[in-house]
Amino acid sequence: MTFIIFMMYEKSISMKKQLINKHLCFLLFIDLIIIFLSLYLSFLLRFDFKINHSDIALIYINLPVIILIKLSLFWYFKFYRGMWRYTSIVDIITILQAVLFSSISLIVFFWFFNPFNYVFPRSVLILDFILTSFLISLSRIVIRIHYSLPTYSILKNQFLLLKGSNSANTNGKGNKRVSIIGAGDSGEQILREILARSDLKIVAVGFFDDDPSKIGSTIHGVPVLGFIEEINYFKNIYDEIIICLPAATNEQMQIIIERCKETGKKFRTLPAIWELIDGSVSVNKIREVSLVDILGRDEIYNDGNEDLAYEYLKGKRVLVTGAGGSIGSEVVRQCFRYELELLILLDISEYNIFQIDSECNLRNGKTKHISILADIRNRSTIENILKKYKPEIIIHTAAYKHVPIQEKYPWEAIKTNVCGSLNLIELSPKYKVESFIFVSSDKAVCPTNIMGATKRIVEMIINSKNNKSATRFNAVRFGNVIGSSGSVIPIFKEQIARGGPVTITHSEMTRYFMSIAEAARLILQAGALGRGGEIFVLEMGKPVRIDYLARELIKLSGFEVGKDIKIEYTGLRPGEKMNEQLILDFEELIPTKHKKIMILKSRITNGNAFNDNVKDIIQLSNCFSIQKIKTKIKEIIPEYEPGALSPKDD
Template identity: 45%
Template sequence: MKKKMIGAFLIAIDIILINLAFLIAFYIRFEGDFTGKVVAPYIAVYKENIFSLSMLKIIIFYVFGMYKNLWKYASIEELFQIVLTSFVANAGVVSYMVISQQSFPRSIYILAFILDIVLIGGVRFSIRATRGISETSFFSFGKKKETKRVMIIGAGQAGALVIKELKNHDNLHSKAVAIIDDDDSKLGSRINGVPVLGDRYHIKKIAESKRIDEIIIAIPSSNKKDIREIVEECSKTKCKLKIVPGIFELIDGKVTIKEIRDVDIEDLLGRDPVKVDLDEISDYLESKTVLVTGGGGSIGAELCRQIAGFKPKRLLILDIYENNAYDIQNELLRKHPQLNLDILIASVRDKGRMEEIFKQYLPEIVFHAAAHKHVPLMENNPQEAIKNNVFGTKNVAECAHKYGAKRFVLISTDKAVNPTNIMGATKRVAEMIIQSINIISKTEFVAVRFGNVLGSNGSVIPLFRKQISEGGPVTVTHPEVTRYFMTIPEAVQLVVQAGAMAKGGEIFVLDMGEPVKIIDLAKNLIRLSGFEPEADIQIKITGLRPGEKLYEELLMEEEGLEATKHEKIFIGKPVFTDFKLLVRELEILRDIIGDNRDEIKEYMVKMVPTYKRTS
């Protein structure tokens, strides 16, 4: 209703302005003489056609959307619209006069066109100007909500658009007051009235002097390393931090307020995401039957999401936990209604059930993500780790071999390298299984080894978030503990790419950049949550847990390292290939699996010489 009333008001104003433009045009053309013999015939023609000319222009204005715009946000685009619309409207008047065999002096049409722009544009932009004035501190006196003072990092197009968006959204109660940019040539210049005051190393000083409440990083084309360094500089202030997503996330190249998000811990990896060869991936997944074990978990579910986009003939999601499987089923069917999807509730420990599934569906590609992965829990329950990670892998791998799967991709971990815990040791045995069975099989067996996955079930980030939300303390096991990190989508892209590159027997390793200190991660997450470490949220050192390393490795010395065509992906060569020997050792392990934990772990030391027990 309010919008219609505003539109009706503008139409009424425009009718007055259109005719005022004609009268002023006559006044200028005939030097103020409205009664002379020369002007009289033209005035008579104008009076006879006043209604037709007014309605003709109003109709053209309406068609060109002059009554749909929110003029309080008027900008250069709206100015162009006024000029174009006025030109078309006056061209319509000329056409009408010619068709009706009437005429005005040519100068009247030109003057009316110019005056339409001045008068109609003036009214619209006065609305914009009035809004700007009303936002000054004098007119805003008495408003309940204070205006946030915002610093923009990045004096490029994205920064300019963010400033415009802040100006156009009163409800945000935010005002850009300073811009930071590393380009010295921009220092002292202004963007939409906001000055460029310094580079990244002046962030803290300017934030204090300008009383900044919030910082928005608006450099979507920047690499992760630069973003990490900028975030670290921003963390020295007490400002709330937000970021414009990377350019790959802004498909249409536009920046709006809804795209601006809080800076997340993923922005601190200091490493650009892995790029994958989509054509290569498409070739081996499209029109294939694909099985994902553990498909309801954080890694398995993301695997299913990405595989679904490559149009497989059939996607099989296998999981023991029906709730997770149910959730990913509903999500995939909603996003991919044409997807041929089967949910299989089963345990990889059950060899008979695995045989039944492989015989019925004959999967061509297998991604084996089912595993127990929590280090402290598995340290106290080694039998369960072995049943799931070792014999579960053996069951699925043997079925893939027996029923002619083309490729088998094992999801492994950096904890399999020189393991100090039973979980890592069982994952190393799983790698040994696929490396050795690869020698005797036509199926291409490979493993993908990576570090900690941000946001996955049981990872450190959700734990820290929960502890922060509860007021702390945030628990860190040791001040020197370091870990490699990647995002869930990134980890899964590596897995899928490995399947495309597989020739058999490889262990694919990701160049994950520099390892991150867990205590630094905790401090950054506290700051990103708007608190100060130790002052607001305490960090408590709890001591290393059973089987926990200070640092993780991604490759054993004897594996070597070979580059691939992907700069971030490397290959470790097979180091264990005797499948018959491994089967004999696994049978002994199966026989003692019910015995005491010490005996089980001692035998695992024999099977995995690099396993160094710590408990």
């Protein structure tokens, strides 16, 4: 008892403060009732529900001591500090420990300090331990259920379903009825949030899932109505569809999207699992279905190389050129996952650098960042940046990449894509850069345009510089990136928004595609896998017809091809290919530990002749002659096949 009194005195100040909390008072009241009920029921069970008046009197006489001992130990085990709305197994174990110690303390008390010379039967104390543990655990579980999934919300959802379509409309005055595709964990989490948030004004009417064992069952009172292919049969009972299958492949998504289109109802989706960086599922993350979902190839996620990328980047100083661009900005976002020492953002665009810097300022974490407005073509500026900030890794995404514009102004492409890259490459060993990653393009393979040719020249420069210093030089060769600046997707969207027509150069033209997030991941993983001299290529799957892409985008925008939005074919533009390829004939394909990332081992580019040609092409960028520039590129890249020169080329 002395120990208990001392402990109570020691904690008296904090107790007084916490007792003000109404939730604490409520829990204490519940526990007092449980302590009394457990003791009383223990006597009833022990004596076959026959208790004489003397036993009842002794219960009431000893009750204050029992309450004092139990609540003291409950307080010692921090019963009233936890947030019971998050009750877990750990909390239940804590309850069992506290109740066990309180029962032992009661035995000791009645054995040594029994003022009434009355010994509680041991069976009563055992029963009391069991009942107290059960009832207190049950009370905390009820609290958890109340906060995590209010019964009121379930009943409200059922009531709105019973009222029918009159109370579930989309005119903005009532509740929108939704069906959910996917009766798994993600679907359950979305339903849980719908039930808990009345502000959403959403009523869940049913699930659809292809698991036969789930058909006919219910989740929080909402039925699993049928298979996904049957969703059109139930279209009269819902207004919108939510696809909750973040682990679905693109092939599966294509089929699901086709089923949703048949209903004529609006449909949205949870992001794919690789897009859910923090792993959380929320109504706020539901987005419109995009082209990424229907490209027919699986994204690269959970590939086992995250640990490699983490080891590669953690604690490093990383410079990202073109940091405000579409690919560069995604690289910046993903770098924040890896606890860098310093992230250096470099861009020539004042607007772009402001935008990405503002976004970074909102992020929390260990990674510090600094934004720099600079031009990679200015060698002295780049040298000053490397000297001042000493980056250990450079991720070079800055480039001109709009094919038709570069065909008109090839000297600008040479100055930025070749000369600017050469500045970074030549200065990297001087300032002890450990790893240099260059973002290339599939247009570098047998190039037919200036953009692809400049990318190929830089690949060759990197190849020639490798193993001549401690810096590891690598390149990452991409297909087309969906939604990046200069890509066809934003152009199509603008044309659709204007009412058409959507212009395509050729009905049979194909391209490889990947998402911006996937491109950024490949860049970072290439740095982790690279040992120097490799060109990394993603297994891109099958090329996609641009015509198919345009038609799907029109459908996703809610229009009918030919009726609402027309498609026009304009013919190939200067420098365009019908089909892209990812490897050259003389390049060797080597697998890596990543099943969808491969290495292209190219010829070693050496010799003074190549270096002289690079110097010549840079000098020619000041003469403003398209013909001379293309002729020199042909000397450097024998496989370069430019289009016929027009009279206006010079």
